[in-house]
Amino acid sequence: MQVIRLPALSHNYIFLLWDNIRSIAAVIDPAVAQPVLAKLHELNAELVAIFNTHHHSDHVGGNHELIREFPNLIVYAGAEDKGRIPGQKVFLHEGDRVTFGSSTGEVLFVPGHTRAHIAYYFPEMTTDEGGELFCGDTLFAGGCGRLFEGTPAQMVDSLSKIRALPDNTRVWCAHEYTLKNLQFALSVDGDNEVLKNRYTEVRSSRNMGEATVPSMLGIEKSTNPFLRWDIPALQIAAKSSDKQSLTPRAYHIQTFARLRGMRDQF
Ligand code: ZN
Numbered sequence: 004m005q006v007i008r009l010p011a012l013s014h015n016y017i018f019l020l021w022d023n024i025r026s027i028a029a030v031i032d033p034a035v036a037q038p039v040l041a042k043l044h045e046l047n048a049e050l051v052a053i054f055n056t057h058h059h060s061d062h063v064g065g066n067h068e069l070i071r072e073f074p075n076l077i078v079y080a081g082a083e084d085k086g087r088i089p090g091q092k093v094f095l096h097e098g099d100r101v102t103f104g105s106s107t108g109e110v111l112f113v114p115g116h117t118r119a120h121i122a123y124y125f126p127e128m129t130t131d132e133g134g135e136l137f138c139g140d141t142l143f144a145g146g147c148g149r150l151f152e153g154t155p156a157q158m159v160d161s162l163s164k165i166r167a168l169p170d171n172t173r174v175w176c177a178h179e180y181t182l183k184n185l186q187f188a189l190s191v192d193g194d195n196e197v198l199k200n201r202y203t204e205v206r207s208s209r210n211m212g213e214a215t216v217p218s219m220l221g222i223e224k225s226t227n228p229f230l231r232w233d234i235p236a237l238q239i240a241a242k243s244s245d246k247q248s249l250t251p252r253a254y255h256i257q258t259f260a261r262l263r264g265m266r267d268q269f
C-alpha cells in the first residue's frame with residue numbers, strides 16, 4: 004500500500020492510496036479528476052473509493068467525473084455533509100471505520116474549518132513505523148484551516164484529537180501553505196529553535212520546488228502555533244491576558260482564537 008501525492012490547482016494536493024497487489028486505488032479529496040485518471044491509467048488500477056474530508060469545491064470538484072469513469076466506486080464523507088458532497092454513499096461519524104484493501108482507517112470528526120469536516124487516520128498503513136492522517140483543511144503543515152463554519156472552541160477540540168495521535172504520524176494536508184504558515188509562526192514564536200530550523204529547511208525545499216507535505220505530527224506539535232495554545236510564549240504573543248478570570252479551557256480557546264485572527268490578517 005502506498006500514498007501517492009498529486010499536485011492540483013494552484014496549491015492543492017490530492018492523495019491516491021494504491022494497493023498494487025489488488026490493483027485498486029482510493030482517492031482523498033479529488034479537487035479535479037484529470038490527474039487522478041492519468042495516474043490510475045499509469046498504474047493500471049481501478050478506483051474503488053473517494054474519501055472526502057469536507058464539501059469545498061477544491062476537495063470534491065473531481066467527484067462527478069471520477070464516478071462517471073468508475074460507476075461502482077463508493078463516495079465516503081461526513082454525515083453532517085449530507086447534501087453537499089457529490090455522489091456521497093456513506094455518511095460517517097466519529098469513530099467509524101473505513102476499509103481500503105487490507106487497511107482500516109478511523110474517522111475523526113473535526114469541525115471548525117467547516118461544520119462537517121472529518122479526517123481519516125490509518126494507523127501503520129505502510130510497513131514503516133507510524134500512521135497516515137488525511138486531515139483536509141483542518142491541520143496544515145505549520146498552520147490550520149480558516150474558521151468558515153465553526154467556532155474556535157470546536158477547532159481546539161478538533162485539533163486536540165489530532166494532537167493526541169503519535170508523533171510519527173504523517174500529516175497529509177490538502178494544501179501547500181507551509182512557507183507562509185511558518186513565516187506567521189515565526190512572528191509569534193520567534194525564540195523557538197526547532198521552528199527556526201524548520202523554516203530554513205522549508206524555505207530551501209520550496210526554493211527547489213519540492214513539496215513539504217507530508218509533515219510529521221511530532222514537528223507540528225513543537226512548531227505549529229495552532230497546536231500550542233498551552234505554551235506561554237504563544238499565550239503572550241496572542242495577548243491572551245485573562246488567565247486569572249478564565250478557566251484553563253477558556254483561556255486556551257481565547258489564545259487559539261486570537262492567533263487564528265492574527266493569521267487571518269497576516
Ligand atoms: Zn476547505
Ligand code: FE
Nearest residue numbers: 059061140177
Ligand atoms: Fe481546501
